[in-house]
Amino acid sequence: MDFKHLDIPPDLAARIDRQPYPRESNPLGKILIGAVTIAIGVYLGFLAYTKYMVYEATQALQQFNAQLQQQADQARQLQLALAQERTRQMQLEVAFRQRQIERQLAEQEAARRKEAAWNQYYKRPATCTSESQQVNMVECGNHYIQERNKFEASWARRQGMD
Secondary structure, eight states: OOOGGGTOOHHHHHHHHTOSSOTTOOHHHHHHHHHHHHHHHHHHHHHHHHHHHHHHHHHHHHHHHHHHHHHHHHHHHHHHHHHHHHHHHHHHHHHHHHHHHHHHHHHHHHHHHHHHHHHHHOOOOGGGSTTTTTTTHHHHHHHHHHHHHHHHHHHHHHHHHO
């Protein structure tokens, strides 16, 4: 290149002619393009990282929801089992009370039959009528006790045979 018309000293003109890059290339433009390329790369990396983090968060949320559902199912099963156990306990209690009532009724019926049998068995002697009982009170009491003991022994034997 000819720099004579610009009044540039010849040594500076020689240095300008020896530049390692062509005049058309602009080092600032290359730096700017490199910076923009890096910025785009960082932005794309950030987008990829963000997408990955959203994916991970979604997976964690789905896993958490699955665990919650499983816990809810287990809680429902436990509540059902508890309700069934309460029902079973109530049924057992009702059956126990029913057996108690039946046993009491059977005992009352047995006592009634025994008393009826005693009334049929025991005949008060004529000497122990209400007017004469005052005079023969000890004899009448002894007679009653002896007859009652005989009856009880007889009743126990008959009940043992049943």
